[in-house]
Amino acid sequence: MATALRSFGRRRWVNGSVCRGRAFSTNTTCDKLIQQDNNPPAPTPKSLNLYSAINQALHIALETDPRAYVFGEDVGFGGVFRCTTGLADRFGKSRVFNTPLCEQGIVGFAIGLAAMGNRAIAEIQFADYIFPAFDQIVNEAAKFRYRSGNQFNCGGLTVRAPYGAVGHGGHYHSQSPEAFFCHVPGIKVVIPRSPREAKGLLLSSIRDPNPVVFFEPKWLYRLSVEDVPEHDYMLPLSEAEVIREGSDITLVGWGAQLSIMEQACIDAEKEGISCELIDLKTLIPWDKETVEASVRKTGRLLISHEAPVTGGFGAEISASIVERCFLRLEAPVARVCGLDTPFPLVFEPFYMPTKNKVSSSPMLITHFVLCAEMWNLELILAIYTTLVFACLDAGTGCYKINCKLLAAQKQLWFIVKSDQNVNLYHIQASKEGELGR
Amino acid sequence: MAILLRRSTSVLQSLKHKLGFWSTLSLQSSGGVFGRSRDQHLVSFPYNSSSPNILWIGRFASTVAVNHLDPLPFSDSDDDQQQSLEFPGGKVTYTSEMTFISESQEKRVPCYRVLDDNGDLLLGSHLQQVSKEVATKIYNDMVTLQVMDTIFYEAQRQGRLSFYLTSSGEEAVNIASAAALSPDDVILPQYREPGILLWRGFTLQEFTDQLFGNKSDYGKGRQMPIHYGSKKLNYVTVSSPLATQLPQAVGIAYSLKMDKKDACAVTYTGDGATSEGDFHAALNFAAVLEAPVVFICRNNGWAISTNVSEQFRSDGIVVKGQAYGIRSIRVDGNDALAVYNAISTAREMAITEQRPVLVEALTYRVGHHSTSDDSTKYRPLQEIEYWKTTRNPVNRFRNWIEKNGWWSDREEAELRSNIKKQLMHSIQVAEKTVKPPVAEMFSDVYDVLPSNLQEQEKQLRETIIKYPKDYPSDVPL
Numbered sequence: 001m002a003t004a005l006r007s008f009g010r011r012r013w014v015n016g017s018v019c020r021g022r023a024f025s026t027n028t029t030c031d032k033l034i035q036q037d038n039n040p041p042a043p044t045p046k047s048l049n050l051y052s053a054i055n056q057a058l059h060i061a062l063e064t065d066p067r068a069y070v071f072g073e074d075v076g077f078g079g080v081f082r083c084t085t086g087l088a089d090r091f092g093k094s095r096v097f098n099t100p101l102c103e104q105g106i107v108g109f110a111i112g113l114a115a116m117g118n119r120a121i122a123e124i125q126f127a128d129y130i131f132p133a134f135d136q137i138v139n140e141a142a143k144f145r146y147r148s149g150n151q152f153n154c155g156g157l158t159v160r161a162p163y164g165a166v167g168h169g170g171h172y173h174s175q176s177p178e179a180f181f182c183h184v185p186g187i188k189v190v191i192p193r194s195p196r197e198a199k200g201l202l203l204s205s206i207r208d209p210n211p212v213v214f215f216e217p218k219w220l221y222r223l224s225v226e227d228v229p230e231h232d233y234m235l236p237l238s239e240a241e242v243i244r245e246g247s248d249i250t251l252v253g254w255g256a257q258l259s260i261m262e263q264a265c266i267d268a269e270k271e272g273i274s275c276e277l278i279d280l281k282t283l284i285p286w287d288k289e290t291v292e293a294s295v296r297k298t299g300r301l302l303i304s305h306e307a308p309v310t311g312g313f314g315a316e317i318s319a320s321i322v323e324r325c326f327l328r329l330e331a332p333v334a335r336v337c338g339l340d341t342p343f344p345l346v347f348e349p350f351y352m353p354t355k356n357k358v359s360s361s362p363m364l365i366t367h368f369v370l371c372a373e374m375w376n377l378e379l380i381l382a383i384y385t386t387l388v389f390a391c392l393d394a395g396t397g398c399y400k401i402n403c404k405l406l407a408a409q410k411q412l413w414f415i416v417k418s419d420q421n422v423n424l425y426h427i428q429a430s431k432e433g434e435l436g437r
Numbered sequence: 438m439a440i441l442l443r444r445s446t447s448v449l450q451s452l453k454h455k456l457g458f459w460s461t462l463s464l465q466s467s468g469g470v471f472g473r474s475r476d477q478h479l480v481s482f483p484y485n486s487s488s489p490n491i492l493w494i495g496r497f498a499s500t501v502a503v504n505h506l507d508p509l510p511f512s513d514s515d516d517d518q519q520q521s522l523e524f525p526g527g528k529v530t531y532t533s534e535m536t537f538i539s540e541s542q543e544k545r546v547p548c549y550r551v552l553d554d555n556g557d558l559l560l561g562s563h564l565q566q567v568s569k570e571v572a573t574k575i576y577n578d579m580v581t582l583q584v585m586d587t588i589f590y591e592a593q594r595q596g597r598l599s600f601y602l603t604s605s606g607e608e609a610v611n612i613a614s615a616a617a618l619s620p621d622d623v624i625l626p627q628y629r630e631p632g633i634l635l636w637r638g639f640t641l642q643e644f645t646d647q648l649f650g651n652k653s654d655y656g657k658g659r660q661m662p663i664h665y666g667s668k669k670l671n672y673v674t675v676s677s678p679l680a681t682q683l684p685q686a687v688g689i690a691y692s693l694k695m696d697k698k699d700a701c702a703v704t705y706t707g708d709g710a711t712s713e714g715d716f717h718a719a720l721n722f723a724a725v726l727e728a729p730v731v732f733i734c735r736n737n738g739w740a741i742s743t744n745v746s747e748q749f750r751s752d753g754i755v756v757k758g759q760a761y762g763i764r765s766i767r768v769d770g771n772d773a774l775a776v777y778n779a780i781s782t783a784r785e786m787a788i789t790e791q792r793p794v795l796v797e798a799l800t801y802r803v804g805h806h807s808t809s810d811d812s813t814k815y816r817p818l819q820e821i822e823y824w825k826t827t828r829n830p831v832n833r834f835r836n837w838i839e840k841n842g843w844w845s846d847r848e849e850a851e852l853r854s855n856i857k858k859q860l861m862h863s864i865q866v867a868e869k870t871v872k873p874p875v876a877e878m879f880s881d882v883y884d885v886l887p888s889n890l891q892e893q894e895k896q897l898r899e900t901i902i903k904y905p906k907d908y909p910s911d912v913p914l
């Protein structure tokens with residue numbers, strides 16, 4: 001796996017082409033998904049990529065609701081990512097159409113259309129170009145219901161936009177602007193991780209009685225392929241999903257980043273660290289309870305997203321979980337995210353929160369002992385012949401003593417505490433003073 | 438040209454008219470609905486201002502700017518004060534006839550050209566003096582642009598470049614507009630105008646280095662290919678978000694105005710981008726602030742797959758100028774001489790009269806939108822073919838210079854093979870040149886590195902040591 005990923009990484013910048021390694025498969029969730037349908041007809045899953053799954057959802061949305069409309073720049077011929085292929089032919093140019101090149105116009109128009117009881121499904125060609133429409137989304141769509149005392153609403157509005165890295169997008173074809181929208185009460189922000197998720201979540205977003213901003217991971221449009229049931233199904237909003245169970249640490253992410261995180265989990269698991277991976281799916285209003293329950297179990301939390309770390313949505317999750325789980329946390333909450341720079345072209349591999357950045361996060365592997373300063377080295381060595389509490393965070397008071405401990409020990413034992421029991425994990429120290437894995 | 442003259446006459450007339458009106462107003466204190474005296478008049482402005490005198494001057498000035506509009510199509514009534522409404526911004530005559538202004542003129546605004554499709558000079562056309570030297574340089578650069586496009590497009594297809602975008606079909610707008618400007622004029626491009634850089638001396642190596650994002654790229658490898666920029670050549674770096682450069686150009690022009698520079702700002706936009714709010718903001722700002730800026734719209738018929746008929750229902754872009762109080766002209770963008778004439782006149786007016794001018798150049802995007810696009814999905818092949826052959830701007834100009842005895846087949850062959858060779862060489866050099874060092878990812882976010890970035894750089898360097906295979910080998914650490 002690791003080798004495959006690395007070679008994928010190399011290909012990514014040498015050719016500017018993307019690689020299968022990024023594709024996310026959710027075999028484990030297939031059964032769960034189908035169970036979530038109330039009345040599932042005989043499931044007829046077909047292998048689809050993400051843009052085709054979106055396309056299928058749009059077909060269904062237009063088919064099932066004569067008051068649904070799809071529009072945006074270049075959607076008429078199928079859109080620059082092919083998500084709207086065939087829709088204009090099938091449903092006519094008055095329901096599926098090109099708009100003038102004006103994002104504020106697209107969203108403003110969509111709000112008006114939605115306010116008249118229609119389902120307005122607007123496409124913004126790239127999330128990087130959503131900002132001219134920021135005012136319409138933040139000041140208008142988000143407050144349409146509230147400011148009118150619920151006399152008016154534009155709940156039928158869904159704004160779709162491809163977001164995120166793609167290997168060669170540079171500043172303006174790579175950004176992940178979700179956090180801006182997560183600061184806006186009144187809209188929902190949804191990001192799917194795979195074709196099956198995309199179809200079900202998009203249909204829910206379209207049919208949800210609130211305006212939704214739906215970001216699609218463009219890197220996965222072609223790369224991510226999985227079985228997608230052909231029928232009309234919806235996946236619940238504001239419900240996170242544990243897509244991988246584990247006991248040592250909780251990892252939370254969304255969209256394309258989950259495939260990176262899943263690979264990091266696999267690597268960590270080989271080292272004996274059991275990871276629980278959660279797909280948040282809806283960023284606002286988000287499912288705190290699922291994340292909280294998981295962190296209560298594991299005692300650790302790592303959040304990863306492509307957007308710059310400062311002010312990213314990871315900060316919000318981190319703060320909320322510290323509020324709720326302070327006494328259960330065994331390490332500071334970790335964030336492995338994009339850097340605080342504009343999204344750079346040739347430096348993209350450096351900017352990205354890679355698998356190895358995730359799996360080597362010190363919060364994942366280091367044990368934190370708050371009271372180590374009070375202990376003296378001889379005493380520790382006398383009591384614990386093979387067990388030590390080791391914290392290798394240079395910023396903490398016990399760092400020095402722990403380094404000495406490492407030097408004194410051939411083997412280093414980590415202790416991970418939990419309320420009920422004590423689990424022991426064995427990790428090799430490959431070099432003196434350095435933690436090996 | 439003729440239209441322009443007619444317009445300027447009417448400007449003069451209405452100017453005289455207005456000045457007469459205002460002087461009457463202030464001398465005789467004979468106000469209309471807004472009161473009898475100048476001060477009373479001011480009070481009734483629907484604006485709040487702490488310094489009414491400044492406001493007065495401002496309003497007066499803007500009145501001058503807008504009043505070249507002919508009061509069409511309403512009957513020109515007499516000057517009877519009873520029959521007119523004195524309204525902030527100028528007098529409006531009354532009419533008892535209920536007439537809606539038509540959504541369009543009966544005839545489309547004609548397109549100014551000098552050369553016919555064969556490159557023959559049209560009878561009666563006024564031609565600005567174009568020396569052999571300038572003409573052959575225009576041709577040279579148009580051909581260079583063509584060869585660049587062919588080679589770089591191919592390089593992208595071979596996987597050597599991540600992205601490319603050609604200017605095919607728009608060589609004349611690119612080069613001839615550049616030729617009509619002075620190097621001091623500040624250019625704010627959209628993205629399909631590399632010809633201006635070429636004209637100003639950006640070398641093939643400099644183009645290639647940007648495309649490869651190597652150490653020699655002025656943009657330090659941070660932006661996608663074709664996002665050129667050169668401080669030295671007064672060419673503001675390309676930004677992908679559309680139309681954002683347009684209001685910025687007005688700000689730049691205003692600064693040139695305040696500094697009394699013999700230069701203007703020149704900004705380019707596609708037809709599609711004129712739908713953005715920024716386009717409209719820019720035109721309005723330029724008119725109100727009387728900024729010396731030339732807006733050049735390359736109306737090439739398409740914005741990716743969106744045809745102009747789905748983009749706007751006006752008669753193109755040219756008519757939008759008047760609505761904002763901006764003088765405008767429509768020009769055949771595939772006639773290099775016409776572009777040259779129109780842009781040099783526009784520039785002259787912008788600078789000497791300190792006002793914006795809008796130029797709509799009718800042209801055609803012969804290539805795909807970019808290497809990510811297949812334009813045969815949405816437009817007929819014959820249409821592309823027609824513009825590629827019959828309406829080819831490079832061939833047309835070549836015919837003209839050939840007829841002048843300034844060009845030959847031999848020179849043509851030499852030029853093309855020479856440029857091709859230079860480009861192959863510059864690609865080899867660019868490919869061998871290392872990428873900018875990783876420190877350049879963190880620099881220039883601000884003028885100096887803040888602590889968060891210092892910390893992130895340190896962390897990144899530790900990660901690189903741990904996982905060297907995760908990182909490209911051609912980026913120096």
Ligand SMILES: Cc1ncc(C[n+]2csc(CCOP(=O)(O)OP(=O)(O)O)c2C)c(N)n1
Nearest residue numbers: 129629677678679707708709710739740741
């Ligand atoms: C704000 C914004 N929205 C959308 C895009 C995506 N986009 C890039 S080019 C383009 C079409 C532009 O057409 P036009 O202005 O006519 O220029 P042309 O490509 O024809 O030269 C679009 C929609 C963008 N770059 N910026």
Ligand SMILES: [Mg+2]
Nearest residue numbers: 707708739740
């Ligand atoms: Mg265009």
